[in-house]
Amino acid sequence: MSDILFQPLGDPIAGGDNLEKLADIDPRMTRTHYFDGRLLTAEDLERDQIYLDQRLREVGKALGSGIIDGLELSFSTDPYRLIVEPGKAMTPAGRVLHLGTRMTVNPGDKALISQLNDGRYRHFNRGLYAVVLRYVDVPTDIAEVFPTDLKDRRGSDYALVTESVQLGLVPLPVALPALDVLRLRARLMAELLDSRLASSVVPEDSVALGVLAIAQDTPQWVDNELLRHPIRPVSDHDDLQEDLHRQYQSLLDDIIGHRAAGGLDQPFAAADYFPVIPPVGGLPKISVDPEKGFQSYFPASFDIAIAPIRQADLELVRRESMGLPAIDLNRDRDISIMVLAPLSDRDYGTLSKQLVADNPQNERDFLYPDPLALRLYRKSPSHSLDTDASVWGEIWKRIESDRLVYVRRPVRAAETGISSIILAKGSSVPDSQPDDDVDTDTPPEVATGIEDEHTIFLRMVNVQSLAKIRPAASQEGEESIAALTENLPREPRAIRAVLDTLLRVERHYDAVIWQTLEQAQQQDNLLRLRDLLMEAEPDIRSTARHVIRAGTDLGLAESLLQQWKEQLDALR
Template identity: 30%
Template sequence: MNLTQGTARQPIQQDQVARLRASGVLIEDSRRERPFYFDGRFLAARDLIRDQQYFLTREADLGQASGSGVATGLFVNEGGAPQTLRVQAGHGVTPSGELVLLPRAIDVQLANIPVAEQLSAKFGLSRLPVPPLRSRTGLFVLALRPVEFTANPIGAYPTSITGQRTVEDGDVIEATAVVLVPWQDDGAADALDARRGRAARAIFTQDTAAGVSANVLPLAMIALQNNTVVWIDEAMARRELGADRGDLPGLGFAPRGLRLAHLMQHQAHLADVVSRSGGRGFPASTHFPALPPAGPLPPGVIHAQDFTQNYFPAEVDVDFSIIPEDELPALIEEALALQPIDLTASAEALDSTAVMVLAPVPRHEWRAVVARLSLGTATLATRLVKPAAPNLIAQRRPFEVLQKLRLPRVTDVAPVVSGAEAEWQRLARLGTLWFVRRRHLAYRDDLVGSYREISGSDERELEVSLNKRITELGLTERLDFVVQRATPAAASVVIGLLAGKRLQESPVLTAAALGMLTDAITTAETQGGKPVLDKTQALGVSAVLSAPEKNDALLMLLKREAEGPIPSDELLRIASNTEWNEEPVDDGLLEKRLFRRLEGLGLSEEWATVYKNAEPKVTQAVIRFLSDASFEKSPLLTAAALGLLAEPVVQGGFLKDTSIIKSVQTDLANPGGIEGLADWIKLETRRPLPADELRKVVATTAEWRPKRVLFPTRSVAAKAAAKVPAKKAVAKTAAKKAPAKTASKPAAKASQATKAAKAAKTGRRRA
């Protein structure tokens, strides 16, 4: 459109108009006629009115193009008094395309009957006579109607020579009037709550029009009892702008706006019913003749003891399952495409209706809930909810009839509830249950596939087996604590760790794993972060448990487990924290581990030399000294320390004081600075040293050790004179101390001590 030239419509000549009219292809709109202005034309008031009417008509047509409904605001609430209503500010478009506007919130006095009567009668909104002032009772639609009136009188000049001046209104003012439209239902005099349910069924399932004029904008349906507001239901009459447009494919039962309004109306109606019922259960048909295809459920709709329900009719199939709470909106949106559930339908129609009751579960609790529900089963199936209808005897199965027989009982034994059953009961007691209507599709049974594990392990069977074992150990609470706070990747590592063969065979390692995982979560929270277990922490715990023999505390736990089963309360204490990891070190375990390590290095004879010729307190100190992490990492340093410890024994001495350990520690404080060891250290960095080279390091201690005097020197003559007596004395001393030493050690070390004595004797001869 060119704003300097006017409309972009193509003008045609009169001869073309005549031809088009004759052929019947020229369509004229009598509502869109406006004056044609030219110089010299005489204008009257009717011409200017026609001009304004033309633009008003075009605006109304444009308003209809976008649909009718509330654009923003216009919410209806109860006022401060029982006979008042408050309408919030806002604007909308009527079905006829007219704009209605409330620039501010207003309070409507329902007792102002004369105004309401005049408006209803004048606008033709009521088919029945308006009731008197004090007896207005029933259902009404509160609506807004666009009106206009003239005001602001001004002087009018005469239109003839003999005419007189008059006074006429000078302005046309557009306004919005609040009207009450009686709802055209059956007019029954029963409770207004029952009429509310029937009105909802008529609107949402029978596609019944609201019974109001196209020139008004409905805002809410209200129930009045002697001009007192009983309830207000906005979703029954209110529609958002454009909600009256149908679905694009045209396949939906009703426009999406109407289906969504049904859900919102049911939520508000259900909340009112639950608040008045006082927690008592009720069948849905007593208040709702029709249900939306998805919606919330009142609390206690499922009896957790026997999993029965009386909310839905007995003919309706009801199943119970769980769903992540963040996926519930998508499922409800999908279910809204189905038809509402008409509870007044025939038994045959209800028999082909099925609903699914869903318990929303937070996403971070999903794996734990699924694990608890999967106890003893390979798959997570839905739970059937039976109808609690005592009069449907014909539909009972023989087994159900037998269950109802009353047999005398000797004693009342409390029923044992399994872990999965207890979890089902907990979910059934939730107050946030929803239902969705299920589809009925005819599938071919021969095309239905089944689950098959192609490669790897079956994760479902692993989880079922793990949950069963954890329950038997009494550690379900600790496992739930870890899994609920673990990331998906960390949870996978945890399940794989706990399902490993080694932990399956050892309850104490299972408890220790849970304790270390719990400690990792607690540590993360203590450091100012969230109590979350990530994959790195889980892998760290898995690495420690892959070699429990390297952890002294784990070795002690395994030793206790080998002596006998550990009680369940002790396992729970181990799984709750890592205090067990701070217990004193067992010297016996250290000694066994050191002997295995030296035997693997080929230094068992050298160790026997030191072990046999040392006091018990020195032996214990040497074991702890050689068990240090620095010696465990370097076989060369172990051989060097062993050589320095064996040197006094080879020279004919006996280790009576722990000061020798301090001397060895001083000598090896900087092994890289020792000239004789530097080459060995470089060689060890390139390749592992074999046993013969390690024994060479032990035998050549005098060549590489730092120069110092360990013992008083003796002259060669004195050595020669005392050689034979010294040998006899040493042999005699060794013979006296050997039995005492052997007696102080476990019987299992007797053969080991004998070998050590022979090795010591051979070493002295060589020296």
């Protein structure tokens, strides 16, 4: 039996000139067909070069654009030098840039710059410039050109095309105001975060390495993090937050170093320099005093607390919080922030136990259930600090770095005081490790004390806790509570639907409410039941009427609906 050949578009050869009507024909994707006896010209060979180049660039575009490794940019003022370290990058056009040796350029060499730019640039205008590394083709070597007929003369042309890279400056459409350098860089950090500005001015065959400021025809400073980003296919929200975090950390280091060099070792506020900061970042240890309950870094309108954390858990917490919005220090109000004091496993296991109160689990204040968290204020608090002050003093001595870490807490955590980064009372504190020779770089084997907000919420608000407040009025109700405890999805949305329903339904219906919740949950109609009752009129008879009217659609048993009718009749 012969094979069956299936060609949806028919025979492409037979299609001839009409093929472009049946398929997507891209003239760039044509390649030469070789066969014996064919006369080849330079055009035929160039066609294959273009084809291979386009295919390679398609792969590059799929991989993304940005810095692959290296290519660190630095600046020297004596003498003026822009220095780029070796490395690799991928351009938005899909070209790989490779710099094999250190590149050093003197921006003050006006003669060289004028020569490289065909005499067009002899002076630099005041402004901000993107420092870019660009792909270039460089003609090299000489090849003899033989005449094609008797009238032509022999000549020459370049023999090779060498791929290379070139450093360049691209003017940015952003003004260079007369501001303090550190404050200006902090403002640019927010203005240049939107990648659309960079993509509109940086050539497609280039990658940005940083930003250079020029005034009075002289380079002033370089920021080697602005506009720069690692390789990635498409920028999303988390990528921009990572860029903001990286730029913030670099600038914060420069600010602290500048203040230390000038003898300014006093605490300072973030808003003194930054208009916007990332949802996660560092802050100077000197700006927090837990023994006095004081902090000077964040605005007074923010809700600030501090808690110890294990070093091994910091990266997990950072990743969890990085997806939250950036913090606008001039506009945001009532932001909830947790300052983290990193400790070793040994210190955390020992000192965190001293912060956990001895109150029973059910006596904890739901609004602020974190026993390890200490509230901080911009001025001396009105309350008297308890004995935790001495514990915090000991924690402060054990923190090895001069930096702390802050994280923005989600809105749902800010509303309840519950945070994923705090060890809630009732969970076990990891035991301290007795061996002094433990490698601190090795991930600990003890169980982490971190719980996400959902876990803490469900441990505090669940079917059993609600049943204690709203007990069942019958054996059937007890059985429904047990079934809900076992089968209800462990997610806050489902528990909230139960809570809302219990709050809405009057106590007169205690005999049927738990059975109704169970049957609605079995039919995946728990949210529909809640929404139905929330829309009902605030009348005790209206509750039963709505349930009876929608009972069949909700999947409630006829026997249960009959009990609802009996409860309604009892009100007459």
